[in-house]
Structures are given as structure tokens and as C-alpha cells.
Amino acid sequence: MTDEKARIGLVGLAVMGANLALNIAEKGFGIAVYNRTTARVDEFVSDAGPLAGAITPCTSPEDLVAAIQPPRAIILMVKAGAPVDATIEALLPHLSPGDMLIDAGNADFNDTRRREAALREKGLAYVGMGVSGGEEGARHGPSIMVGGPAGNYEAIRDVIEAIAARYRGEPCAAHLGPDGAGHFVKTVHNGIEYADMQLIAEVFGLLRGNQTAVRLSEVFANWNGGPLNSYLIEITAKVLSAIDPRTGQPMMDVIVDAAGQKGTGRWTVIEALKLGQSPSTIEAAVAARSWSAMRETRETGQDLFGAPVPGAGPLEADLESALLAARIIAYGQGFALLSAASEEFDWSLDLARVAEIWRAGCIIRSGLLNDIASALRGTAPHGQLAFAPAFAEWLNQTVPALRRVVAHAVQEGQPVPAMSAALAWFDTMRQARGTANLIQAQRDFFGAHGFARLDVEGDAYHGDWPA
Ligand code: NBP
Numbered sequence: 001m002t003d004e005k006a007r008i009g010l011v012g013l014a015v016m017g018a019n020l021a022l023n024i025a026e027k028g029f030g031i032a033v034y035n036r037t038t039a040r041v042d043e044f045v046s047d048a049g050p051l052a053g054a055i056t057p058c059t060s061p062e063d064l065v066a067a068i069q070p071p072r073a074i075i076l077m078v079k080a081g082a083p084v085d086a087t088i089e090a091l092l093p094h095l096s097p098g099d100m101l102i103d104a105g106n107a108d109f110n111d112t113r114r115r116e117a118a119l120r121e122k123g124l125a126y127v128g129m130g131v132s133g134g135e136e137g138a139r140h141g142p143s144i145m146v147g148g149p150a151g152n153y154e155a156i157r158d159v160i161e162a163i164a165a166r167y168r169g170e171p172c173a174a175h176l177g178p179d180g181a182g183h184f185v186k187t188v189h190n191g192i193e194y195a196d197m198q199l200i201a202e203v204f205g206l207l208r209g210n211q212t213a214v215r216l217s218e219v220f221a222n223w224n225g226g227p228l229n230s231y232l233i234e235i236t237a238k239v240l241s242a243i244d245p246r247t248g249q250p251m252m253d254v255i256v257d258a259a260g261q262k263g264t265g266r267w268t269v270i271e272a273l274k275l276g277q278s279p280s281t282i283e284a285a286v287a288a289r290s291w292s293a294m295r296e297t298r299e300t301g302q303d304l305f306g307a308p309v310p311g312a313g314p315l316e317a318d319l320e321s322a323l324l325a326a327r328i329i330a331y332g333q334g335f336a337l338l339s340a341a342s343e344e345f346d347w348s349l350d351l352a353r354v355a356e357i358w359r360a361g362c363i364i365r366s367g368l369l370n371d372i373a374s375a376l377r378g379t380a381p382h383g384q385l386a387f388a389p390a391f392a393e394w395l396n397q398t399v400p401a402l403r404r405v406v407a408h409a410v411q412e413g414q415p416v417p418a419m420s421a422a423l424a425w426f427d428t429m430r431q432a433r434g435t436a437n438l439i440q441a442q443r444d445f446f447g448a449h450g451f452a453r454l455d456v457e458g459d460a461y462h463g464d465w466p467a
Contacts, residue, residue, distance in 0.1 A: 008034035008159055009064050009074040010107075011087050013044045016131065016154075017077030019138035020104065021130070025054035027162040032056040032067035036078075036087075061090040071098035071154050079106050080263070090114065095121030096308070099154050104129045106264050109147075109180030109187060109271070116148060116179045125152040128179070130186020132362035133165065141165035143362035144173035145189070145354070147182025165361025172357040173400055177347035184341055185354055188334050191268030191282040193364050194261075195330035196232055198285035198418040202205050206405065209310040210254070213250035217241035223320050228327070230366030259289040268337070271445050275340040279333035280421035281326065288417050308413035314405045321401035326422035328394060331372060332385035333425065339383045352376040385430070399426055441465075 006029075010021045013035040024031045026050070033055060035041050035219040041057045044334060048055055054399055057065040065072060066342045072095065076087050086101055091101065095219045101119065103126070110127035119126040126148060133142035147152050153175040164173035176185055207216055224233045263284040265418035270277050293297075314322075315355075342349035355373035359365055375388035385391055406423050409416040428434065440451040452459040 004030060005032040005069040006067050007069060007073075008156070009033070009058075009068045009072060010077060010081075011035065011061075011064065011074065011091070012077035013040045014077070015135050016078075016105070016138045017075075018044055018192055019078060019135055019361075020075065020131070020142075020244060021055065022048060023052055023139055023141070023163045024159060025051040027159070029159050029162070030056065032058050032063065034058040034064040036237035060095045061087075065091060065094035065099075070096060070432070071100065071155070072096075072099045073102060073159075075102045075104050077104050080107050081111075084111070085165050088119075095124055098125075100127060100155065102107075102127040102129050102148075102156065103132045103183070103437055106130070106186060106190070107183045109184040112180040112183045112432060115246050117444040123326065125149055125181065126182040127152055127156075128181075129160075130182050130189065131431075132186060132358075132364075134187055134363065137165065137363075141172075143189075143357050143365070145182045145185040145357065146173065146175045147177055147180055147184070148175075149178065150175055151343070164357075167356070167360040170356075171360045172359065174350075174353050174357050176354065177342070177345075177349055179345075181342075181345070181347045184325070184345075184347075185349070187264050187267050187271070187360060188338055188341075189358065189364060190264035190445075191272075191279065191285075191337075192330055192334040193445070194265035194268070194285040194289070195279075195281040195333075195418055196230075196327060196364060198288050199281070199323055199326045199330065199422075200232060200236055202409075202416045202419050203323050204240075206313050206319060206409060206416070207316070209313045212254045213240045220318060223323075226320065227324055227367065228320060229366070231363060232366070236413050244325070257292060258295055258297070259292045261286070261289050265289065268334075269272050271341065272337050275337065275344055277337045277340050279330075280425045281330040281333055281418045284417040284421040290414075310414075311412055314408045318401040318404050321398040322405035322419060323427075325395055326396035326419050327366075327368065327389055328398075329386060329422040329425055330418070331368065332391070335372070335376065337382055337387050384429070395426065402426075437448075 002280035008029060009032040010017055011034050013033060021031055021033050031054060032043060045055055045057045056067045058067055076084060078084055078087050088101060089090045107115045107128060116126040128147040130145035131142045141164055144160055155240040160173045161171040164171040176182055209320050218235045220233055220240060224237060240252060244251050247254060269283050269286050338349055339349055352373045355369050355376055359369045371390060372385060375385060375390055386395055402423050406416055406420050441463060443449040444451050444463050448462060450460040450462055453461050
């Protein structure tokens with residue numbers, strides 16, 4: 001413990017907050033910490049070992065504020081939603097104009113915009129800061145996506161860049177835009193994470209057939225050495241090789257097949273729909289998690305209709321290419337959503353910079369992100385990553401495999417919602433004349449909604465429909 005005032009404060013010593021606080025202390029910044037359940041504060045300091053010297057334990061919001069150098073910067077790392085508002089309320093009476101609160105949890109960016117505006121009126125700054133990398137990232141270097149007033153970021157930039165992950169020496173942290181921009185980018189990051197995890201799970205479903213989890217682990221480990229190289233493929237290989245100490249069975253065989261979700265995937269889809277976007281792979285991934293939770297319904301369905309019988313499965317090389325194609329499309333849909341939000345909220349997001357700070361520390365870090373950053377700095381017609389020359393070439397090479405894999409799965413009755421959604425997006429986007437002319441005709445028939453014609457200007461024509 002130190003007698004000097006701390007450089008920064010932190011509230012919320014659960015998994016993420018505790019690890020982030022240790023990371024900050026390790027980088028040489030004095031940090032004052034507080035947790036609602038104060039027993040956790042003592043526990044944290046006694047577990048901090050040699051880093052305890054840089055930590056000031058506080059037992060009330062008032063103590064915390066008093067322990068930090070003004071103008072104060074305080075990181076909030078509590079559960080999203082009402083706990084963030086409760087923490088702000090508890091700190092408010094003790095703060096002075098010029099102080100800054102930094103919400104480092106996963107927040108709905110609408111809440112961040114509201115909180116930023118409310119605190120600005122009181123002369124306080126509010127920074128919404130997305131942090132990705134889980135427990136390990138928080139402790140040793142996460143990817144950090146910052147939103148809020150640019151000047152406030154400058155005041156904490158040295159701390160943030162010191163604790164962030166590094167890609168070839170460059171910190172994976174950036175100020176991306178005002179108010180909710182950082183939390184929006186983090187939300188979409190998680191949306192892409194949902195899609196990528198679902199795509200990997202679908203491939204696992206097609207591969208597992210009669211193969212052991214250990215053999216599957218080798219397949220993913222091999223792929224991690226190629227164009228699919230990424231943290232999620234790497235950990236997939238690791239979890240597939242794990243053995244349950246209780247039963248001696250592969251861990252995969254004892255885990256219930258119902259996925260949890262805390263809300264960021266759902267937020268991505270809700271905000272996308274509000275912006276007139278449809279990131280089909282993310283939508284499919286959110287739906288698949290909801291379906292996974294319907295275990296009893298699925299059991300009844302299996303009794304009624306019979307489960308698909310796994311056959312030989314597609315070729316491993318096809319699965320690798322299919323996963324790459326679908327992953328490119330998922331990232332592209334995420335970036336298109338970021339672009340739409342940037343326009344709507346006037347954020348001027350630097351999309352290439354977003355790709356750059358995702359290259360290390362975060363859950364969706366992958367070899368692809370370097371190429372994505374280059375493509376987004378170059379030409380991507382209509383803002384579509386898939387249309388950038390390098391990615392168009394990759395898709396030309398890999399989509400035939402995606403098509404074969406989806407066709408195989410459909411034929412066998414194996415669900416592949418995210419891969420199908422990626423393929424449907426691709427097939428729609430390569431068709432200049434689609435089928436919505438029929439929808440327009442139907443809408444005009446029953447609701448006189450009008451339509452545009454190919455041969456004449458204007459959009460309010462009506463058909464001469466049979467009665
Ligand atoms: P949790 O999301 O589980 O939150 C636990 C913390 O919130 C504890 O410190 C708890 O205090 C505090 N808290 C609660 Br719950 N209600 C409170 C209230 N009304 N007032 C004050 N404090 C309250 O912790 P986490 O998993 O470390 O995540 C923290 C944030 O980081 C979340 O927004 C999460 O979505 C985000 N995040 C998590 C991960 C991850 O891998 N876990 C990754 C990236 C981002 P208590 O001890 O008194 O109950």
C-alpha cells in the first residue's frame with residue numbers, strides 16, 4: 001500500500017476488474033480499488049503479492065475518490081446495466097468537476113450515450129471503453145476500444161496504452177469516436193465472436209461423426225497453422241483435447257450442449273436491424289444459441305422426427321475452406337454494420353484502425369485481421385470487405401467449398417445456420433437482379449404501396465392487377 005494518491009481508481013473486483021487492476025499496478029501506476037462487497041477488497045489485496053504495494057484498498061466510494069489524484073479517473077468494471085447506474089450514483093456525491101468515469105464493462109451503447117450526456121451536464125466526463133480478451137487479456141494485455149471525448153482519452157492514454165495488448169510493438173488500444181462509439185465497436189466485436197464461434201461449432205458438428213475428440217483436436221491444431229490461424233481455432237484445438245478428470249472421458253462428452261449469452265450478440269442484432277442492416281451470420285449465431293437452450297424441446301423433436309445419422313462427412317479440406325469463406329463474410333458483415341453506425345451517429349470511425357486494434361489481445365484476433373486492415377485502407381467497393389480485391393479473390397477460391405459443405409449438411413439434415421446464412425448473403429450479393437420485384441408487386445396488390453420501374457424514373461407506379 002502507498003501513501004501517495006493513486007493515479008487511477010477502479011470499482012468492481014470480479015474476474016475482469018481484479019485482473020485489469022493487477023495489470024495497471026504491474027505497469028507501475030498506483031491504483032485505488034473498491035468493490036461493493038468490501039470483503040473482496042481485502043481478499044484482492046492479500047492475493048496481489050508484490051503488486052500490493054501499488055494498490056490502495058478502499059472500503060467506500062468516498063474513500064476511493066479521496067484516494068485518487070485529481071482530476072480523477074475511475075474505471076468501472078461492474079456488471080452491465082443497473083449496477084453501472086448504481087455505481088455512478090454512489091460515486092457522484094464525492095466527485096468534482098473535471099473528474100472522469102470510465103465504463104470498461106460491456107455496455108449497451110445507448111446507455112453509454114445517455115450516461116455521457118447526463119454526466120457532461122454535471123461537468124464530469126464519461127468514457128465508454130470496450131475491453132476484450134477475457135480474464136487472460138485483462139491481466140496481460142486486452143484490446144481496448146475507447147469512446148468519449150477525445151481530450152479525456154488523452155488524459156488516460158499512457159495508462160491505457162501501457163496495459164493494452166501489443167501487435168508488433170504497437171498498442172492495441174485506440175480512441176475510436178465520441179460517446180458510445182467504443183462500446184458499439186466492442187458490441188460488434190462480440191457479434192463477430194458469436195458468428196465465428198457458431199461457424200466453428202457447425203464445422204465441429206460435421207466433423208465429429210465417428211471421430212474422437214482428440215483426433216478433432218489435431219484437425220483444428222493443423223488449421224491453426226494456415227489461413228484460419230486465430231485465437232478461437234487455437235482454443236478449439238485445446239478444449240477438444242481436454243480430458244475430464246472425473247470420468248476420464250473427453251471434456252466435450254460431458255458438457256451440456258446449451259450455450260449461454262449475456263447480451264452483446266443480441267444487442268448487435270437489435271442495433272443492426274435499427275440501422276437497416278442484417279448481419280446474417282451474427283443473427284444466425286444468436287438464434288442458434290437460443291435454440292441450444294431449448295434442450296427439452298429438442299429432445300421431444302428427436303423422438304418425433306429422429307436425429308440425423310452422421311455419415312462420412314465432407315472432406316476436411318472443404319471444411320477448412322468453407323470456414324474461411326464464412327468467416328470472411330462474418331467479419332465483412334460486422335464491418336458493414338460499423339460503417340452504417342458511424343454514418344448514423346456521425347462517429348467518423350476509422351474501420352482499418354478497428355481491425356488493427358483487434359489483431360492482438362481480443363477474442364477474435366486472427367491472421368485475417370492484418371489483411372482486413374489493409375483492405376479497409378484500400379478499395380472496398382460499397383464498403384464491402386468481400387468486394388475488396390484480395391478478399392474477392394479468396395471468396396472465389398473458397399465459396400465453392402462452402403457451397404459443397406452446406407449442400408452436404410442440408411442433405412444429411414445437419415443444422416448449419418451460420419454457414420447457410422453466409423452463403424445466402426454471398427449468393428444474394430452476386431445477383432444484380434433479385435426477386436424483390438415480386439414482393440413489390442404483392443405489396444402493391446394488397447396495400448397500393450407503389451413500386452419503381454426499370455424503364456421509367458420515379459417510384460410511385462401502380463400495377464393494373466387482376467381483381
Ligand atoms: P460481472 O459481470 O460478474 O460483475 C460482477 C461485479 O459487479 C462485482 O464486482 C459485483 O460486486 C459488481 N456489482 C453487481 Br453484480 N451489482 C452491483 C451493484 N448494484 N453495485 C455495485 N457493484 C455491483 O464481472 P466480470 O465477469 O468481471 O465482468 C465485468 C464487466 O466486464 C461486465 O460488464 C462484463 O460484461 C465485461 N466483460 C467480461 C468479460 C469476461 O470474460 N468475463 C470479458 C469482457 C468484458 P459484488 O462483488 O459486490 O457482487
